[in-house]
Each structure stands twice: as structure tokens, then as C-alpha cells.
Amino acid sequence: MRAYMAVTAAYWAFMLCDGGLRMLVLLHFNGLGFSPIQLAYLFLFYEIAGVVTNLSAGWLAARFGLTSTLYAGLLIQIGALAALAGLDPAWSVPASVLYVMAVQGASGVAKDLAKMSSKSAVKILAPKGDGSLFKWVAVLTGSKNAVKGFGFFLGAALLALAGFKAAVWGMAIALAAILVAVAIFMPKGLPTGKKGTKISAIWSKDRRINQLSLARMFLFGARDVWFVVGIPIYFKAIFSDGTPEGARQAFFIVGAFMALWIIGYGFVQGIAPRFLRGAAGDESAGAQMAVRWVGLLTPIPFVLAALALIAGAPVLWLTLALVAGLLLFGFVFAVNSSVHSYLILAFSGDERVTMDVGFYYMANAAGRLLGTLLSGLSYQAGGLPLCLATAGVMAGLSFLSARRLQS
Helix, strand or coil: CCHHHHHHHHHHHHHHHHHHHHHHHHHHHHHCCCHHHHHHHCHHHHHHHHHHHHHHHHHHHHHCHHHHHHHHHHHHHHHHHHHCCCCCCCCCCHHHHHHHHHHHHHHHHHHHHHCCCCCCCHHHHHHCCHHHHHHHHHHHHHHHHHHHHHHHHHHHHHHCCHHHHHHHHHHHHHHHHHHHHHHCCCCCCCCCCCCCCCCHHCCCHHHHHHHHHHHHHHHHHHHHHHHHHHHHHHHHHHHHCCCHHHHHHHHHHHHHHHHHHHHHHHHHHHHHHHCHHCCCHHHHHHHHHHHHHHHHHCCCHHHHHHHHHHHCCCCCCHHHHHHHHHHHHHHHHHHHHHHHHHHHHHHCCHHHHHHHHHHHHHHHHHHHHHHHHHHHHHHHHHHHHHHHHHHHHHHHHHHHHHHHHHH
């Protein structure tokens, strides 16, 4: 339990900074006049790094131990924050984009090292055979997303109150202090690694893991298509009157909504085992629930896209419908995500859990990468209706992939 709590605390600290950094970068560079595609590019290396890192992180953890990869993730994130603080406002737009892309790439490496380490630790530390695995992973994942949601609001608030550079330095210093504390108090209990582990072992040979990973990729693509660029820019345009005061007000509103969405998503993930009792300890029931809930998710973005197309322009009723619809999307999405997080650990064996989890989160990162690319492209090409319709297509592909878990 002490090891689980230490891992959870480290993961919380990391995700608080990760959420704050994402909102800081998005709103700061949107305020500098970056286009939707340029904003999407800022996160491109972040997602590419996630794909590459997750493929190798499982092997690194199996070879060097989970605490080593966890600490490495925290250290790299501190370095990325310090580097971002060195951004010169006098640089040209292309130079700024390339620099931030590179820094975000390092941040992506850091995040996925920390995520893989934390999620794999749950498999090792959770009690066996009493349904505890679903509960433990749900608590870790749900609380992490609630903390990340608070980070979204914190990032927007710090940008409005302290400015970009001061906010970034503040997060770097806080994360460094937490890393020192966790390193001091981390008890023993996590695997230390095996020298003979081969890198070729990262590829999963389990059909269920491969199919679940594909469903996960499309599921997160469905979220990030609207989450990364479309909705934040739409809301900022509505709530800002073009003045500096209006921009600060819009920062708070956008940050608050994104924070509320993520916090609600995390809360639902945390309580999912309470109303999905049949999934705990039963892989077949879990697979059925994965299909059922993504089937409920798919129509939501299509309905919102139709409403945005009918409205034609930002109006009050559309904004209210978007808020309600996206909160519903978040609820159903959170249940999907919680079931997936349980299934990947249930399908994995203790001896290769880090590699299976790494492979699975490689697919997760690939979905975010795909969603990030499509977010900027679809919003610039067809505005909010095309952005939301693309999310519906991605959810439909996740449904088709999840169905194959039952065959």
C-alpha cells in the first residue's frame, strides 16, 4: 500500500503539471495569433514521442525497474519546463513552432514513462483474485484525470495572473520538490528489472491485447479530434471580445470548462467499478461492456456535428448544447476508458506486464497523435461540424475494433 500511495502521489504531481502545461501552451500561442493547424503542430511531437516511448518504455522498465522509469519521467518533464521558459518572444513564428514542438516532444517522453510505470505498478501491487485490480486501476486512473483537470484550470489561471514564463518556472520548481520527496519516501516493493530482457519482447502476441489496443487508439482519437483545438478555440472566440481583459476572461472560462470535463471524466473513471460490477474478475463480461459503451458513445459527436451545422454560427443554444453534449460524451468515454484500463491489466501476465502496458499505451498515444492531426485539419477545413463528425467516425472505428474482442 505504501508503494502504491507513493507511485500515485508521483503520478498526481506529474499530471497536474502536464494538464497545466497543455493549457498554457494552447492559450498562450493562440493569443499570439497561431492558426488551428499551427496549434496542432505544437503538440505533434508530444504525441509522436508517446508512440515511440511507449514501445520502448515497457522494455526499459523490465530491464531497469519501474522506479527508474518513473523518476526518469519526472526529471525529463522538469527539464522540458525549464527549456520552455527559455522561449524568446522575438523569435519568428516558424522558429517558435519548431522549438515548442521539440520541447513538447520531450514532455511526451516524460509523460509516457511516468504513465507506463504507474499503471504497471498497479498490476504488481494490487491484491489478487478479489476484484481489487479493477478498483485499484480505476482509482489511480480516475484520480489522475481529476488532478490533470485541475491542472487545466491552474494553467489557464497562471497564464492570466502570472504570465507564461513565471507559470512555467513555478511548475518546474514544484515538480522538482515533489520528485525529491517521492524519491526519499518511496518504499521497496516494485520490480528492479532483469538484465536478460530482450527488446524484441515488446511486441505482443496476444490477439486480445492487439485488438484492445486498436480499439483504444480510435477511442482516444475520437476525443482528441475535438478536445485539442476545436472546442477550446471555439469557446475562446465566443467569450473574448478582443481586448486584453476579454482574453483573460476567456482563458478562465476555457480553462474552467476543460478542467471540469477532465475532472468529471476522472470522477466517473474512479467510480466505474461500482456500477460495472460484472466486469471485475470476468474478462468476458469486461469485453462485452467495452463494446456496449463505445456503441453508446458513437452517436453523440454526430448529433453535435448536426446541431453545429444547423446553427451555422456561434449562438447561445448551440453553446449550451455543446456543453451538455460534451459532458455526456465525457461520461460515456470515461466508462469506456476505465473498462479498457482494467482489461489491459487483466489480459497481461505479471512477467510481461510492463511490455504489454507499454504496447497498449503506444496505441493510446497513436490515437492522440491521429486526433491531434485531425483536430487542426478538420477545424480549419470545415469548422466545428467537420471536427465533431470526424470524432464520430473515430468512435465508430473503435466500436468495430472492440467487437472483435468477443470473437
